[in-house]
Amino acid sequence: MNGEAMATVEVDELVKVYAGGTRAVDGVSFAVDEGEFFGFLGPNGAGKTTTIRILATLLRPTSGRARVAGLDVGADPGAIRARIGFAMQAVAIDPLATGRESLELAGRLHRVPGAELRQRVDELLELMALADVAGRYAGTYSGGMRRRLDLASALVHRPAVLFLDEPTEGLDPQSRSALWAELRRIREAGTTMFLTTHYMEEADELCDRIAIIDRGRIVVSGTPGELKRSVGADTVELRLVGESGDGVVHAQESVARRLEGFPPLTSLERTETGVRLALVEAGSAIPELFRRLDGDGVMIRGLSMSEPTLADVFLRYTGHEIRAEEADQPIELGWWG
Amino acid sequence: MTTLAWFGLDAFYLGRRTIRRFYRVPANPVGIVLYPLIQLVVFSQLYKDIVQLPGFGGGSYLAYLAPGQIAFTAFFAVAWSGSALLSDYRIGYLDKLRIAPISRYAILAGELVPLFVECVVMAGIILILSVLLGAPIATGLLGGIGVALLGGAFGVAWAGTSFVPALVTKNEQATGTLAMLFFPVAFMSTAFVPAALMPEWLQVVNAWNPISHVIEAMRSLMTVGLEWDVLGRAVAAILLLGFVLHAVTLWAFRRLTA
Secondary structure, three states: OOOOOOEEEEEEEEEEEOOOOOEEEEEEEEEEEOOOEEEEEOOOOOOHHHHHHHHOOOOOOOEEEEEEOOEEOOOOHHHHHOOEEEEOOOOOOOOOOEHHHHHHHHHHHOOOOHHHHHHHHHHHHHHOOOHHHOOOEHHHOOHHHHHHHHHHHOOOOOOOEEEEEOOOOOOOHHHHHHHHHHHHHHHHOOOEEEEEEOOHHHHHHHOOEEEEEEOOEEEEEEOHHHHHHHHOOEEEEEEEEEOOOOOHHHHHHHHHHHOOOOOOEEEEEEOOOEEEEEEOOHHHHHHHHHHHHOOOOEEEEEEEEEOOOHHHHHHHHHOOOOOOOOOOOOOOOOOOO | OOHHHHHHHHHHHHHHHHHHHHHOOOHHHHHHHHHHHHHHHHHHHHOHHHHHOOOOOOOOHHHHHHHHHHHHHHHHHHOOOHHHHHHHHHHOHHHHHHOOOOOHHHHHHHHHHHHHHHHHHHHHHHHHHHHHHOOOOOOHHHHHHHHHHHHHHHHHHHOHHHHHHHHHHOOOHHHHOOHHHHHHHHHOOOOOOOHHHOOHHHHHHHHOOHHHHHHHHHHHHHHHOOOHHHHHHHHHHHHHHHHHHHHHHHHHHHHHOO
16 A cells, blocks of 8 residues: 555554553554564563563553554454464463364364365364374373464464464474474465564574564664674684694784784684684674685684674663563462452 | 354354363263262162151152252362363463454353253263162153253353352362352252251241252152242242352453453
């Protein structure tokens, strides 16, 4: 419309204040384009889950506006529900239903017609590698299988927007990368994806664009590359041996001399075994780095490289470390709790 | 399709899950039948001669005892019925249902309607066992169906004592606090002795005891015949009990899913 790409999710000055007075979301605005993979990155308690629950029509905002698939969350929750899928942080599966039954129920409640439903369920079971256990109670499934079943049940009705709240929380690394591959496939099929995570690696791996959220506010947003570049340089550590046996000190001097005026280099620090370099976009600077160091006097015994972490990005934009988790979960004690 | 048809269909699919959840744990149906059956067999022997007291009007004590045990069966079938919804709430399954494009009341109907089926079947089993043990069934097969249906309706109404604390407290342990009310209320009813043998004050209480009215109607169908006034009082008691308890259930459910 108007020649512009329509935003699938549009959030404007969203505020959520809980009954106890907690401002979980404090004036958040952003937009997610159709087909985009967008991520909310932030620590526990930052307001990620509250925002995603508002967008999924489970919570009402205190003020502000939120639209999903062109519909207002307050005015049209029913129509939004037909168009979204939501994989929640805690995997919610019925332990006494089989995998197939769970997916069929999800499909029925989303009005998927019978003939199409059978085909769709088979397809999803195959896709999520659950076909072999489709007839067993979901209570017998492993953690990874539960996640995949939960995700499958959010996909039965082919939602236009998929919400994922910490989708790989508690998964082992192997299951995690398998799930990432799955999410990429879903996205390639044209689904708009909205993800929350506190794993930098996850946001980096999956998202086109991320917003860092802290204490209910978006502090910065951009592509993962932009955010990391904005933090500054990657760290490259070189372990050195001196070629002529003069020891590390000679080699360190050699490196320092040869890297004088090397544009990506922002700092050089001597370590016990070699040097620690701060390089902007180290990944693409390393070939040139090696060309400069090639020659007499420098022998590289080892190299390690690390990108800025969530901690670095977070610290840069919020001015504080990711704070410790808080004991603020609700507990129900009964009649007078 | 109309909204109402969708509602019915959604409640059906959700109800099917509720039924499966019930019978896939064999301890559910077995436990529900076992306790009333033990009472029926043991008490009918233990208090065999109690029927010689004035007020019983003859017959066997088994015949007197059976209707109360059928009502007990319905109670056992619903005693913890609210905890399933609470568990769904806890694990986030209720949220998952809430973001489906269905009426949230279909979720509640999907819990309550199957209880009726469960209670009818469980009460029916105890009824059949009672008859096999020698209890009369004056109104025959149709009357027997009526007894089971009364058990089902009473069960659904009484289920409010489990749903209300479950939804209000959202605590598993607190869910049982009202259900146990059944025991004093049942033992004050005419399940074991007729009203004529009660002290005067208890007779007054008994006149307002919904369980007594349900048991009296079952007893009338089993030992006397079709007495519309007795049956009517039971239906009225069930409706009143169900209305009061489930008005609170509805309020608590709305609050939980707001």
